Amino acid sequence: MLECLALSFSYDGKTKVLNDLSLSFEKGQFYGIFGPNGSGKSTFLKLLTGELKADAGTVTPLWCDPLERAQHIALVEQQIPGSLPLTVEEVALLGNYPWVRAGKVSHAAAEQIFEELELSSFKKRSFNALSGGERQRVMLARALVQNTPILCLDEPGSSLDVGFQHTLCRILKKLSREGKCVIMVSHDLFSAPTYLDRMIILDKGKLVMEGNPDHVKNSPGLRRIFNLPEVF
């Protein structure tokens, strides 16, 4: 569904942020990308989504037209907009944009998405009146309304409470079971792996581990990479 081969990238032309990275992502799978700060997780996601172009290597398929790309990949950003003069419902329905602009009909079940993300009760409220966590849920709803086969999330749990982090992972797992390819960048090594199908560990721009979450989470190499105590 999405494949990258020998990806390398640097922002300044000298320091390699990503080095010879090859991975493939299949539909119906829930992937988690982990790594210490500066390991290249977010940069890797930007290369996957086509926001950045690799210095070397390829990402396939490559969508040149932003509208076509938006019909295949939806992104939930780490940074939530500070202020939007719109209601919760209006922000979520912005996800219909690529389909409306292309003259197609979106098949996203917006009401069901509002229910699942516990947004139904305040969908007429102003986005600016929400807390950080609630805003993050609205941005997630917008990405789900976009209704794409691939869903990428860049640290989506950073503003969410522990309870909703689990809810989020449960929803993402369900979406992957329905056939979507879900790729999430996260720092949550404790609860997120329970829901994942595959766990990917990056360190210093290189792929150091990839596989079943139970296997990766219990590997001694992981403690070394994250400098974790033995109790983990």
Next chain:
Amino acid sequence: MKYLLLILLAAIPIAWGSGAGDTGFQQLWHLFSGGELSFAEKTILLDLRLPRILGAVLVGGMLSASGCAAQNLFRNDLASPHVLGCVNAAALGAVSALLCGASAWGMSCCAMGMTLLTLLILLIPGWCSRWDGGSIILAGIAVNACCAALSSGALYLADERLHSVVFWLLGGFWRMGWKEISLLAPAAVCGWAILYRMAPDMDMLLLGDRGALMSGVDLRKVKTTALLVIALLTAVAVSCCGVIGFVGLAVPHIVRLTGGGSFRRVLPLTVCSGALLLLAADLAGRLLSPDREIPVGIITSIAGGPFFFYLLLRRRAPYA
């Protein structure tokens, strides 16, 4: 929206029948009922007041629409055609043409030319910074300062034409005739129609460049088109009636404070509110001082200054 439209439609005959001199509502009634009117009364009603009213409505709608678009485009409450330098650039072009003895069309062409030149200057940091709004606004402030200085230089060279140039720079509708309306009307309708059609794109810009790009927005195309429309609306409006401040900044904010919502809903409300505001300001300028009318630019700036200050104080709230 429909109430605002009704108020605007009701305000037009009030402004039409009001003004200095003996021509008032009775003569206006005669005009519609086929009653007897002198040549002077007909001229006042049809060739002086009517184009003036239409000018105020069109310019109010044009400036407020361009402010509304600029605020979405840069995701900045303080963005307006004035801050981007478009107003002062258009004024510089029009003043230069006025000093050279150009006609209304000549002034509009010069204003448009200067605004497009400004736009090109603004596009350079836009391209270099991947369309970062902050860089474009800072470039606009720099261009604004240069254009204001050059306009002052033009005033210095104006000699005996100084009074007419200064009066023109203060902004007003006393020069408005059918020739100006024939220029304003198509530009306004085209600008509003393009912006209305771009409404989904303008909403997406609120998500930020990354969010908009990943949602399928062609940022370069959308931002360039929006900038061109802002420049068109501003340049044509300024070339016909001089510099009228704060309409582009204040009106979209008033609309968002009272209702808000998507661009498709805000734009028509903004256009109607801007039209109503300038119509009221023009009427106030004519009635407050019948012997020597107060330029509209002075009235809107006096009212807009405190509002701008209030806005700066209020701006902290959403980000707290």
